[in-house]
Amino acid sequence: MAAVLLLRGSARLLQEHRKVHAAGTAMVCSRAMASKTPVGFVGLGNMGNPMAKNLVKHGYPVVAYDVFPEACKEFQDSGAQVMDSPADVAERADRIITMLPSSPNAIDVYTGANGILKKVKKGSLLIDSSTIDPAISKELAKAVEKMGAVFMDAPVSGGVGAARAGNLTFMVGGVEQEFAAAKELLTCMGSNVIYCGEVGTGQAAKICNNMLLAISMIGTAEAMNLGIRLGLDPKLLAKILNMSSGRCWSSDTYNPVPGVMEGVPSANNYQGGFGTTLMAKDLGLAQISATNTKTPIPLGSLAHQMYRMMSAKGYALKDFSSVFQFLREEENL
Secondary structure, eight states, rough: HHHHHHHHHHHHHHHHHHHHHHHHHHHHHHHHHHHHHHHEEEESSSHHHHHHHHHHTTTTEEEESSHHHHHHHHHHTTTTTSSSHHHHHHHHHEEEEESSSSHHHHHHHHHHHTOGGGOTTTTEEEESSSSSOHHHHHHHHHHHHHHOOOOEEOOOOOHHHHHHHEEEEEEEOOOGGGHHHHHHHHTTTTTEEEEETTHHHHHHHHHHHHHHHHHHHHHHHHHHHHHHHTOOOHHHHHHHHHTTTTHHHHHTTTOSSEEEEESSSGGGGOOOOBBBHHHHHHHHHHHOOOOHOOOOOHHHHHHHHHHHIIIIIITEEEEGGGGHHHHHHHOOO
């Protein structure tokens, strides 16, 4: 009798174990299926294009839109869904990433006549990787919240090369409880995903980073130009700087002097990369933020003036490292 009871008990335990295992397997399968549901992507420019491609590489079906149809063509050829408007993207996907040039573009894509909020689903996660005014990010977050969705700002650093390699750094602002969900997507495109705080803090971190980048690029260009004028070989000077206390990203990874490094815009007539007008725009955002907070940024202000001047003198579409070429031309006037 005891043996029979023992067998019955074992059978009951085995049955319960199978139920738990089945439930666990179903949950894992459900999560796996959810993770591969379509992801919307709006803005397929120099940065957005490789970012969206990395999502595809990680198995995410991408539902895309760009104001320029030719930017969508290669995605359409690869089988991705291409929509006619940001609103149509929102209708097909409940996770959307936007990568746009400026604050007005972001406002239009989210709140315009054919914007995301026209058809956004409740519970959707909207991640904006544009670099825009932190105040605009906060306003967009309020508008998104009214629609029952979640907005996070997640601007990037690293440039086109890092976007292609999936090594971007994302600076994320928003509700902390939603960070894990955002990180799942962002790690497909970046090697560093950092939570900064409430909405707008991601933009704040990006603006500070780009202001420092602009200042260091101008400084690197000036130092390299002076050294060349003093008779130093530019490759030798770059080597010395990169072994010394003057080393920075602008000197050792993105050198502005043609012929010093391969695979950077200065080796390709300053084509590609991060445009001068975009740097001027970001420095303008830093200037606005500094004015609003009464924070002195004398070097940031000078850098803003220089990149605005470059934009007006034919450098608008060239990479921001073309400040070296600009300085050389200015001294010959």
